[in-house]
Amino acid sequence: MALKTVRTATLDIAYLETGPADGIPAILLHGFPYDAHAYDAVTETLSASGYRCIVPWLRGYGPTRFLSATTPRSGEQAALGADLLALMDALSINRAVLGGYDWGGRAACIVAALQPGRAIALVSCGTGYNIQNIPQAGRPVAPEEEARYWYQYYFHSERGRAALTENRRDLCRFIWKSWSPLWTFDDATFAASAAAFDNPDFVEVVVHSYRHRFGLVAGDPAFAAIETALEKQPSIGVPTVVLQGIDDGVDPPAEADEDAAHFTGPYERRRLAGIGHNLPQEAPEDFARAVLSLASFA
Template sequence: MVEHLSIPTPAGIFDAIGAGPEDGRPVLLLHGFPQGASCWDHQVEVLGAQGYRAVAPDQRGYSPGVRPTVAAQYGISELVGDVLAVADELAWPVFDLVGHDWGAAVAWHTAADHPDRLRSLTAVSTPHPAALAAAIRTDEDQHARSQYMTEWRNSNTEQRMLDNDGEALRRLFEWKVSPSKVDEYVRRLSEPGAMTAALNWYRAGRAGSRVDKVSVPTMYIWSTEDTVFGSTAAFDTENWVSGPYHFQMVEDVSHWIPDEASELMSSLLVAHLSVR
């Protein structure tokens, strides 16, 4: 059974979902934009049923109890700090870390900066930040794909995305995510201050900020129909992992892997964890 949790930290209280025995091997799952912890519903339930202790928080800005109003408070150091603070509150000295989209970016930085805290890393969709930065500089295709990051820092983005019952926000999901899930994401981001908080991740952070190679065992999952991240950065990611590395390419799936291909995502994750 999936539980609803409240996790107090020095930054505030994070809402979360969790499953599995309290003494199970700990797995923390981080969502991206514009979703929430529930994008991991299937994975949390599957992991819990297999004896893991899986927890997925609504991250900074998505949890009402941790919603700073200043964009600078959404920098990568604050986001990584949240990961460690949540793990500390859960009494997890070492844990497996999983992330999708922005959650994967945070996970890459956490793995690079705090390898002693992680048993393994699973990054979904988002390549290693250094590989992405290089691709943005040298690959015209990735440069074009990444223009939205600059555009979304504009002050009118909130209104544009939420107008007409979140029409522009809904289009981001490319009709690949179930309507009920999209309704949930739009409803949550329509809360006062929530969309601004989510966009502040883009306003405070910069994709490809300096990050070292990752030494922990890593699986990177990339889908061929991802409109955000192209093959250049995806294939280069292996050069930024010095530890055991597995690259899993998924055919005919969009950027929204945890939602669109939930059973496949869960099976890949379980297989990765089972050998670590």
Template sequence: MDIVKANGLEFGYLSEGPEDGPLALCLHGFPDSARTWRHLLPELAAAGYRAVAPFLRGYAPTAVPPDGAYQTGALAADANALHEAFGGGSDAVIIGHDWGAFATYAAAAHAPDRWRRAVTLAVPPLNAMMSGFFSYEQLKRSFYIFLFQTPLAEMALDRSFVEGLWRDWSPGYEATADVDHVMESLGAPANIAATIGYYRAMLDPSHHVDAYAAEQAAAATTGERPILYLHGAADGCLSADLTDRSTVLAQLPPGSEAAVIPGTGHFLHLERPADVNAHILTWLT
């Protein structure tokens, strides 16, 4: 575990590969940690990349931001600042799962000169996702988003709750070790509040910080860097019904690709790492 300072915060991160290789920045989601990339990092390193997986803002050992900013624009600013901190060039690539996918879309759109290509998993572009988000079945899956808007959220987000989400989102996957890693990152009340803050900022613009207005605006644009989008066929968080290929590609930059991975749920990169890694490495090379 190492520490780097970027965008005014100290980020804990994992890394593999040559320091002079092209940067491959891997961003995790919720409820997860940087250790989610344990299968992909060595594959990226073997391909010559300097593969780096930071813990997102508020997830220990990364610092809790004093400004309380958890909007997508802040996450994009972090990603682009980490590109700078690690000496990334125009050959860098960015990969994001769940909240990391939101950050990836926005970071690549805001600073396309920093990123050659991008990969997103489990969260399609916002406009594509919203086409079916308000169906009854999807709203049931998304109950936690609305729970997190209430004062009950901090009491609800414990190990049992996290275990339940992993069980529902990736049916049949043994997640004990992953949940252990999550709970290490949510070890203090401030970390739990930070995690919930992502969802409060998602639905309530009053939680936005003006310093990230440009990155926030970029999050609503298509961008120009090609993106590979991957989704699990049995995703229990966001139904694969929301990821019709033509709908997704219509919201991605020209030259992008999209695929559904059979036999996987929300954490597809952990459930079938060989298949997902092959898709990613083929796309990047």
């Protein structure tokens, strides 16, 4: 798998690429606190099946870098969606299968919703409809759900920022274990991804993300129009497979499909027993099968 970099208007985006150059593009996006290595096994299967797999590091992670010191280190959802479109444009990719989870799933959902002509199909993990409803973010949810979101409220405080700055590996490893309680990973697996957290903008991007989604800080004005469009909770009409780990420690799926109404095109939900939050790394064959099941739409 080749490490490459492409320049957009604001970022040098680092990404891993494998598979034939003329294959169906599949852009696969990681979440917090993970990195591009979450898809190592997935891309082996997909590239062997003829897909051109592109796995970027998101803003604030790994070798991806901002071009200017004056660019806001925004982690808001609109920034992630805009980065994905900018990546596609820089690589001259008109349409691609989009797949992701957590932050990466949010970016994929945003592009699928607002620019459906750019998405062949969508594989969304965890929260299937992963577009934040920021105007409603201040409304309380069930106590057990609030408890699972402790880390978000932690990052609202300067104590949380200090912990992420000074103790990020232990904090992120704790999150890995809590969110994927049945996944046994070794030190080398964690270390391969944890190196991405040494990005000089990691803390600022993460803290901004978790504060912005609750309306506590302003977003980057460059993305204001996208955020306004997302406030309408746009539907997703591209062919979609939603994958959910039943044993997800932060976002366990309900028996009822609470997101189906947001999808207006071909749609399927698959729930995976024994799988937690980091679904592509815990269940790579299931993720790859989901992509391959959408091949007829390419």
